[in-house]
Amino acid sequence: MGGLSWVCRAVLLYLVPFLNLFPISVTAVPGSFLTVKSSTSWTNSLSAPHSVKFDDGSFVTIILGTHGSPDLFNEYACGCGFFYNRTYNSSLFVIFSLYYVAGNIRGSDYPEIVWSANPKNPVSLDATLQLTSEGGLVLEAWSTNISNKSVVGLNLTDDTCNLMLLDDKNATIWQSFDHPTDTLVLGQKLLTGQQLTSEGGLFSFSITSEGLFFYINSNPPDIYYYSLFGNIKYNYSQFRNQSFAIFEFDDTSAYLDLFLPTSKYMKLRPDGHLKVYDEYWSEAPDILKSDIGICGYPTVCGNYGICTNEQCSCPLPINGTNYFQPINDRQLNHGCSLVTPLSCESYKNHILTELENITYFPFKKNLPDIHPDYLHISLETCKESCLKVCSCKAAIYNTSNRVGNCYLRSQIFSMMYADERDIREDTYFKVFVKVQNVPLPPQQQKHWLGIILGSSLVFVLFLLIGFFVFLFWKKEAANEVEEYYLDHVPGMPTRYSYDDLQAITKNFSMELGGGGFGTVFEGTQNDNTKVAVKRLDGFNQIKKSFLAEVETIGSIHHFNLVRLIGFCAEKSHRLLVYEYMSNGSLDRWVFHKNPEMLLDWQHRKKIILDTARGLTYLHEECRQKIVHLDIKPHNILLDENFNAKVSDFGLSKLVDRDQSQVVTTMRGTPGYMAPEWLNSVITEKVDVYSFGVVLLELLCGRKNLDHSQPEEEMHLLDLFRKKIEEERLLDLVDKNSGDMQVHDKDVVKMMMVAAWCLQIDFTKRPSMSTVVKVLEGVVDVESNLDYCFSNPPLPNTRARVDNQDGHIVATTSVLPSVLSGPR
Structure with missing residues (x-):
């Protein structure tokens, strides 16, 4: 949507991300127009007075519409509000079309979605949307601030389902028609540079000055249908009564004029088909089928x-x-x-x-x-x-x-x-x-040494049985308390039995890796879906790690966070079931010794942006702020398409929204820990610092602390500062990748993002949402930066390093000035 004014961009860049944090409940009587005389708000709730529940448990809350009018008999009418999808346990702020029978809506008549503000970022319940005369649509600490223009109300047109923000002169400040999603409504235009994107985002349909193009958004995108305009440069297309036409700057010269009788809606379906529907949502033949063919x-x-x-x-x-x-x-x-x-x-x-x-x-x-x-x-x-x-x-x-x-x-x-x-x-x-091509394993030969070792192990096992029986009975009472607690925490994922997970993993036979207080195994569920099962090892620490991980990510969902499918808490067994990530962790691709396993620039840039989006969700978009506290390449996993997802929340910390900082014991991995851990008073900016280290490692293709390097180049952050002062940052670009050398200037720009994240003073570091905007080209990097990145020593600290994966767990002595208080 390249030609949007700054007002429209403000709504797109700010309204959409924040609307998706807030589903619904109605406090105003719905109608097609709503005047703002005082603050008006809606909260997502099935108990709201204008909510309609459907047979599958989904419901809509109507903010604007004609709900309850007896004149609506066997016909569809437009509405605006929140739609809660029971299947996905998430909500969207949408414009919809509902079927009325004598002014009522039946539970079997599912709504047809015409437009959505947050299709990529669905939200959960209990969110609030406000409409005020000062700032337009407002969500918690944010408002639209539309160039100091007074907003007097919202208007939803009855015939075209167009949502508009109006000023005191009844002029349109913003309208949904300017931001199409997957549907065009009768009378709506699709301008050059705009596009329709199907539900799920896999397909898109765009109009350019050269022609019409239908893409599947693969990597790279592929065209599956197109039509060129020739020598004439057309300006826009419009879905008119009984036709779809493409025009120049006037409304007379049309390139294409498709005859579409009795049609009112045109939708790009999730399967890439472009279909039209009449006012009753009866489906007409596929527009492109005759040219493309089913295959x-x-x-x-x-x-x-x-x-x-x-x-x-x-x-x-x-x-x-x-x-x-x-x-x-x-x-x-x-x-x-x-x-x-x-x-x-x-x-x-x-x-x-x-x-x-x-x-x-x-x-x-x-x-x-x-x-x-x-x-x-x-x-x-x-x-x-x-x-x-x-x-x-x-x-x-x-x-x-x-x-x-x-x-x-x-x-x-x-x-x-x-x-x-x-x-x-x-x-x-x-x-x-x-x-x-899986080679058959050679047949194993039996050796007497194996028999002797086996007999010895049996003897040792008998000695250990008594010890473990004692531990079992000692922990049984504590386990029962923990299991009761897990059964009564709301929003928990699926609970598996230990026998189920033994069957899924074929008795834990296929090990994928280890770390984070446990070992990870590959498994396959009954529907052939692959999963990763993490079996926690240890005694005292695993309970803390297990509860932290289940409580943290059990009820949150984001594309760039590894999804927790379920868990097992049965007797002494503690296991977590995640979605399967076929390309493993990022450290395998950055610190590898194999020249065939190289990441090109585009993949590295995508991984950086994906990780930043995941951290933004944790810090700013959850009900409680979540600080991960252990961001490193080992905890960033890659799926089959190299989409990056943040994992391992065993050390994470929940922080209330009204808290700016929190005191906690030192935790994390050496080399990625922010310097403010010295006093154990931390904010979400510790994750920003760790992200900066990971970003620099990915661009340079080496570890922060690399003992294989010469002594003067062993510490990457010191070397980074030196190269900045010498204006020789190109020396740091990963030399194993020719593609990275080609994009060396873009890589250097990305290094300055890392420099901003690595500021010693945490107040000077950007938020993760700001980092995302920088990566997307919306915001520039701060110019006045301090290039002293090295971590200070840790005096007065008693630290313990976990040998399994390098985690630090420490406590910090209180300084005398703190004990005595102000003087």
Whole structure:
């Protein structure tokens, strides 16, 4: 939405993130217009007077609308308010269309969402939205502050579902029509530079000065349909009565005029289909189907699925080996999965299998040419290029006029049978998909030494049984108290039995790693969903870590936080069940010794932004502020698409919103701890400092404290200060990555973000939300920075370092001036 005024951007950048923190309850009588005479507020609640509950437990709270009018008989009407989705236990601030029967809404008539303020950031219950004459829409400590313009009310148009903020001259200050989400309403325009984005964000439809473009938002994005304008530069498209047309600056010269009888809504569906609906939400034929064809849609058969004559299947076995399996045998359109998931640790066992007579949707002949990753190379070189990069999932090789080009893909959506009508002349394609070739383990031989050792172990176990029986009975009473407490904490995730987790992990046979007071194992649930099961080890510390982690992330949800699926607290067993992160922790990719496992600049930049967004949510968007206290590469996990997610909340601290700082015992990992730990009075800025260290390590490709370096370069922060003073920051850029060298200027700019986060005075560090704005290019880095980054010594401190993962747990002696008080 490139051409937005600063007012619209203020609403988008500030209204949306804060609205999504607050679902609903109504204190004003709904109508299509609401006048502001005094402060008006709404709180998300099913008990609100204008809330409507549906059969599945979802409900809406109507702020503006025509709820209860007897004139509404068997027809839809627009409404504005909050929609609580029971399935996802989250809420959105939305404009919706509800079906009325004699002025009433039936529980079976689900609302149709027309517009949403916070589709990417749903919120929970008990939030409050305010409308005031001074600042417009206000949420806690924030208001719109729309250029000192007085806001007299909200207006929701009955026919077009357009929400507007009005001033005292009845002029529109802001309107939802200027910020389309996934739906166009009759009369709404889509300007050049704007786009529709489907629910879930996978698909987008945009209009540019060159034409119409439909994308799947992969990495990189791929076009699945387009239409060029030619030599005329068109300005906007408009959904009019019975048509969808594209115009120049006037309303007369139209490039495209689709006849759409009795249509009122146009929606980009989550599957990429563009569909229109009449006023009763009856679905009309797919607009693009005749041009694209069913098999031309990117997700028609799911990941790795193959579409043939509108039927879905998985790739056939190759040389008698079946590498793919359907996710759902009865619904093949759900896609396929690898029988053996790809593992970057076993990259030498990666192989490429050719799928014969198969092509990929971006290479259909009616789509524009895609720029190849490698030009004029041989087939074998193309395949080797994919095998060297762990994130590469497929290699596509095409030959046109005896010239070979190579395309590498990190995501695989639906493929299609290579029909001659869809293949360009004088061109042929070869599609190779990466699979894991698991070698059979050699048969183990029995040795007498093993028998002797086994007998010795049995004897030792008998000696230990008495000791553990004693511990068991001693802790049984405490365990019962803890289990009762966990059963009565609201909003807890699923509780598993220990037997369930033994079955899921095949008796804890596949270890993924260790650290954070425990060992992590791979598991598979009954629906074939992979999970990571963390078994906590130890005695005293595991209870503190277990309770901290369950209480902290059990009831919060964010895309950049590792999701806690469930837990087990049974007798002495303490286990946590997380979503599975196939690419492991960030430290494997930053401190590696393997040149094939290199992160390019785009992946590093994405990981930095993802981590910053996760910390922003913890610090500013939760009901209670959460300070992580142990941010380091080991606790940043990467999924199959290298999306970064913050994990391991075993040392985290909950802080009330009205507290600016808190006193706590020292905790964390040496090298990532902020200097204010000296007096144990900390704020969320300790996480900002740790983030700065991680950011610098990621850009430089080395640890903060690296004993393999020469003595003068052993400490990265000291070296960073020296290079800033010498104006030679390029010396620090990761030399193992050629791509990082190409983007060296962008890397240096990112280093200054790290410098801001590493200020010794925590009051001079930015908040994590400010860091996100800097990374997005909205805010500049502070210029007046102190480049002394080294940590001071820790006097008067008794510290204990946990040998398992380097954690520090310490207490700090109170200084005499504190004991005596002011004089």
